[in-house]
Amino acid sequence: MAQAIADHVERAAGRHALLTVPDAGAGEALQEKAGDLVTRLRGGETQLLGEIVREGQLGADRIMIALERNALAGILNVAPDDLSDATLAIETPFKIRRRGIETKIIVGDMKPAPDRTLLRGLAKAHRWAANLQEGIPISEIARRENVSEAYIRTRVQLAFLSPKLQQAILDGTQPAGLTLEKLVRGQLPLDWTTQEQRFGNNREQAFPAT
Incomplete structure (x- = not known):
């Protein structure tokens, strides 16, 4: 209001x-x-x-x-x-x-409001991906975070979302139905275009060409 x-x-x-x-x-x-x-x-x-x-x-x-x-x-x-x-x-x-x-x-014309749960998930995914690239075992990351290795595996893949999807999450302009649960459910496609087609309600509207 x-x-x-x-x-x-x-x-x-x-x-x-x-x-x-x-x-x-x-x-x-x-x-x-x-x-x-x-x-x-x-x-x-x-x-x-x-x-x-x-x-x-x-x-x-x-x-x-x-x-x-x-x-x-x-x-x-x-x-x-x-x-x-x-x-x-x-x-x-x-x-x-x-x-x-x-x-x-x-x-009315509500200004974009980023989803804090998605933002936290994305930030953790990038941190864990960097840890893995540094050679830190996934078991050590899981022990440090007090979660299972499977938990780390399903969420670290968010670091490999397409740049358009990641920017939309940062801006709060991602499709309304896009949740952290939806993103980590199952294997994330490696192809960015496929990701955008799967997770965008309307690809042209949600992820305009740059």
Whole structure:
């Protein structure tokens, strides 16, 4: 929700549409206040949401958010009646995204959010692959990590994912259904193109040509 409100305020400020009648004299100060609000929202100030959101309604595929006029006016340092009605009303689509057992509601144009489990798995895989290249036995790595050798074998292969897949994981733009469990299940294909075809829901969308 915070992201959707931040995007809405940012767009309205960019169009000079926060006020019913744009005030040229207050334009620069208003833009600065709006920018501060956007930064705070994207920074995760949950208390701020409680102050500026009056109500929210969830439809079949859209969410409607009504902002509190007086609270928003106070933050932007303008008279409440000067705020346009469009500024106070937000309607945006949402999607249900599932990653493993986790379910998230994605509102509006959600910025990429890397999967921490995948990131940790990828980082460990590269560390273990480097250890093996240094000549450290897999049994020693397994003993150090307090896991089985089979556990190391199934996960070290992540170090050999295609560069596009690895970059997507780092950016948080991998297909929604791509989980660590899915990647380590079975033998990973050696061919990068085959990997991308197997693990991408839509290869052209998820892994565009570079």
